[in-house]
Amino acid sequence: xxxxxxxxxxxxxxxxxxxxxxxxxxxxxxxxxxxxxxxxxxxxxxxxxxxxxxxxxxxxxxxxxxxxxxxxxxxxxxxxxxxxxxxxxxxxxxxxxxxxxxxxxxxxxxxxxxxxxxxxxxxxxxxxxxxxxxxxxxxxxxxxxxxxxxxxxxxxxxxxxxxxxxxxxxxxxxxxxxxxxxxxxxxxxxxxx
Numbered sequence: 001x002x003x004x005x006x007x008x009x010x011x012x013x014x015x016x017x018x019x020x021x022x023x024x025x026x027x028x029x030x031x032x033x034x035x036x037x038x039x040x041x042x043x044x045x046x047x048x049x050x051x052x053x054x055x056x057x058x059x060x061x062x063x064x065x066x067x068x069x070x071x072x073x074x075x076x077x078x079x080x081x082x083x084x085x086x087x088x089x090x091x092x093x094x095x096x097x098x099x100x101x102x103x104x105x106x107x108x109x110x111x112x113x114x115x116x117x118x119x120x121x122x123x124x125x126x127x128x129x130x131x132x133x134x135x136x137x138x139x140x141x142x143x144x145x146x147x148x149x150x151x152x153x154x155x156x157x158x159x160x161x162x163x164x165x166x167x168x169x170x171x172x173x174x175x176x177x178x179x180x181x182x183x184x185x186x187x188x189x190x191x192x193x
Contacts, residue, residue, distance in 0.1 A: 103130070134159060
């Protein structure tokens with residue numbers, strides 16, 4: 001681990017300090033009116049309960065562009081990304097410095113009160129992971145295994161904010177979302193490697 005990465009990993013509030021390599025963040029990507037419109041669209045997008053083997057998560061999800069079935073491990077083309085996500089995808093791509101056409105997958109999620117996401121890495125087939133957080137604030141946690149334990153960091157995700165993971169943070173670190181007391185929605189765009 002580099003000295004810079006070690007210093008970043010010791011920070012209690014990640015976004016108040018230098019970011020971990022490969023992680024970028026910005027508050028206020030959209031305004032409150034746009035947030036309400038996106039939440040309304042998500043709520044009419046026919047989301048379904050998240051299933052992982054015998055377990056059902058406290059969230060509803062729907063993938064566009066590409067889908068991953070956690071029951072079978074199958075990764076396959078899905079329904080096209082809907083037009084109502086295009087303006088957000090354009091902004092997400094601009095934030096990441098990539099073309100919007102490279103963001104071939106979109107995942108929309110509605111989190112119920114008490115929901116979070118456990119430790120994981122996004123599937124290796126994805127390269128850029130760009131998330132937009134809506135509704136309640138959330139805490140994103142990061143960890144990387146090292147001899148004798150883990151390097152850890154946390155990041156507060158404000159409503160209407162955006163983050164981008166690529167490179168080291170994407171490939172070497174796991175992330176999770178701590179359980180929240182209030183409903184939250186997110187839109188995550190991903191590019192393929």
